[in-house]
Amino acid sequence: MPHPTVTADAIDALLPQTQCTRCGYPDCRSYAEAIAEGRAGIDQCPPGGAEGIARLAALTGQPERPLNPAHGIEGERRLAIIDEDWCIGCTLCIKACPVDCIVGAPKQMHSVIDALCTGCELCVPVCPVDCISLASATPGRTGWQAWSEEQAGQARERHAFHRLRLVRDKQENDERLAAKAERKLANLPAETRLTDPAQIDRKRAIIEAALQRARQQRSGG
Structure with a gap:
């Protein structure tokens, strides 16, 4: 059942912000919203x-209630290590990191x-050469004993910046593709350049369709 008096903000403030997706949602905020709306349990x-x-x-x-084993087990916080x-x-690991901690x-x-x-x-799963391993960062400490409110707040901010950066990068890439297509049109020889408005619109529609396909391929759609 939804929790009309409990907001997603209040729930999100209690989550560790690791953005690990093990709860079944793409990030901690999405999980908080699902709990607030009664679509997810508090044990995930x-x-x-x-x-x-x-x-x-x-x-x-x-x-x-106990942690739902379908979502994993409580354990020591682990640290990713890249074999140089x-x-x-x-x-690929840089793109996968939800808090931009890989440089x-x-x-x-x-x-x-x-x-x-x-x-x-x-x-780990996106590395094509399996050069990323995991080591315990908090021996003997699990859950909130292995994490802190300060770290959670920092991770929340970094994830928010990460999402904004992805939107910005996509927009900049789309603008580069559009500018490149326009330059190609402008550089066509005069005898082959389209002058009929209907033909120009058709050409631009073809270009836009190609750009859309490229966007879908990049997003995995």
Whole structure:
């Protein structure tokens, strides 16, 4: 059931902000909204663990219950480590990191900023050469004992910036593609350049359709 007196903001404030997606949602905010709307349980966040469930239970008035094993188990927070000898600089891990804690350039070795890594593990499956491993960052400490309010707040801010950066990068890339297409039209020889408005509109429609296909391929659609 929805929780009309509990806002997604209040729920989101209690989540660890690791952005690991193990709850079944693309980020912590989406999970918070699902809980507020009664579409998700309070037992789906492994990084928050038992203490996280207790916090959510107190806020929502729901009874405490064990972590749903379908979403994983509570464990020590882990740190991603990139093997410099094997990294090929493909940048796939940089794109996968929800808090932009991996730095590097195409065809250059990448590295993880340890203090910013949330242990989400999303960089591991995308690496084509399996050069990313995980090590415990909090031996003997799990859930909120392995994390802090300050770290959660920082991760929330970095994830918000990450999302804005993706939108900005996509917009800039689309603008470059459109400008390139316009230059090609402008550079056509005079004898082949279209002058009929209907033909020009048709040409631009074809270009826009090609751009749309490119956008869908980049987004996985």
